[in-house]
Amino acid sequence: MNTLTQVKTTPPARPEPALLPPVDVLEDSTGITLYADLPGVPKDKLHLRVEGDQLAIEADLGLPVPEGLTAAHAEVSLARYRRTFTLSKELNADKVSAELSQGVLRVRIPKADHAQPRKINVQVA
Amino acid sequence: MKFDDLRQGIESLWGTMSEGWDRLRHTAAGALTRFRPGDKTDLPQREQIDDLLYMPGQHWAMLGGDVYEDEGRLVVRIEAPGLEKDDFDVQVQDGQLVIRGEKRFEHESAEGRWRVLQCAYGSFERRVALPVAVRGDEAQASYRNGVLKVTLPKAEPAKPRKVDVQVS
Numbered sequence: 001m002n003t004l005t006q007v008k009t010t011p012p013a014r015p016e017p018a019l020l021p022p023v024d025v026l027e028d029s030t031g032i033t034l035y036a037d038l039p040g041v042p043k044d045k046l047h048l049r050v051e052g053d054q055l056a057i058e059a060d061l062g063l064p065v066p067e068g069l070t071a072a073h074a075e076v077s078l079a080r081y082r083r084t085f086t087l088s089k090e091l092n093a094d095k096v097s098a099e100l101s102q103g104v105l106r107v108r109i110p111k112a113d114h115a116q117p118r119k120i121n122v123q124v125a
Numbered sequence: 126m127k128f129d130d131l132r133q134g135i136e137s138l139w140g141t142m143s144e145g146w147d148r149l150r151h152t153a154a155g156a157l158t159r160f161r162p163g164d165k166t167d168l169p170q171r172e173q174i175d176d177l178l179y180m181p182g183q184h185w186a187m188l189g190g191d192v193y194e195d196e197g198r199l200v201v202r203i204e205a206p207g208l209e210k211d212d213f214d215v216q217v218q219d220g221q222l223v224i225r226g227e228k229r230f231e232h233e234s235a236e237g238r239w240r241v242l243q244c245a246y247g248s249f250e251r252r253v254a255l256p257v258a259v260r261g262d263e264a265q266a267s268y269r270n271g272v273l274k275v276t277l278p279k280a281e282p283a284k285p286r287k288v289d290v291q292v293s
Contacts, residue, residue: 023241102270
């Protein structure tokens with residue numbers, strides 16, 4: 001069963017191309033945990049949005065050219081990360097939590113109450 | 126897994142790391158880095174991995190880098206998310222900055238299935254050519270937001286040079 005599908009990023013309103021960060025997605029009985037590599041992103045430049053059933057991760061790299069220095073060799077020239085996911089109805093999009101540490105974003109999306117495994121007590125008459 | 130996911134999964138792998146693929150290709154030389162998982166890496170068991178595109182032993186990541194300079198120093202920045210500062214081994218060797226590191230898989234995976242596993246784990250080595258000689262023993266490094274920054278004082282700070290070019 002699949003609860004997270006990646007949406008093909010159609011040409012966005014903003015013409016600027018963006019980097020697609022690699023992700024790891026773990027699914028267990030209580031929800032989904034997603035890890036994304038976003039090096040160079042400070043917390044204030046990270047934007048996590050849930051719109052309907054879409055989870056969007058967007059971040060600006062915070063690696064400005066240090067003052068007074070010139071670039072001898074620059075590979076990190078695309079300044080934005082972007083990736084979008086479609087959340088299945090099993091997931092509770094209102095309870096998304098996230099943390100960012102050393103460039104790794106961890107997003108936790110629990111399954112909706114109705115989809116959580118529920119233990120049923122069986123009474124023995 | 127639905128067929129849709131497979132198609133999008135292929136697209137999201139090395140074929141297209143960004144929408145601006147052409148732009149990225151020119152700047153990414155040297156950034157594609159091989160990661161080699163070892164005993165300490167702690168990857169999840171193969172049975173827990175559902176990502177159809179996952180290949181054990183094939184771990185690659187883009188560790189983008191920059192080199193900046195002014196008159197007195199070079200500053201090298203390498204993207205390497207998810208490590209601790211003690212996981213790095215940085216050396217200046219033969220005109221290159223050699224950065225070695227180990228990224229362990231430290232996510233909870235006791236229960237659950239890995240639907241997607243794209244990030245790279247294991248030990249890696251990234252070499253950055255240094256355009257000028259530096260004083261390696263005075264180098265300093267810091268690790269913040271997943272970016273390793275190494276500051277290297279130049280061996281001979283550049284003196285402003287005036288070159289007269291004759292125009293005939």
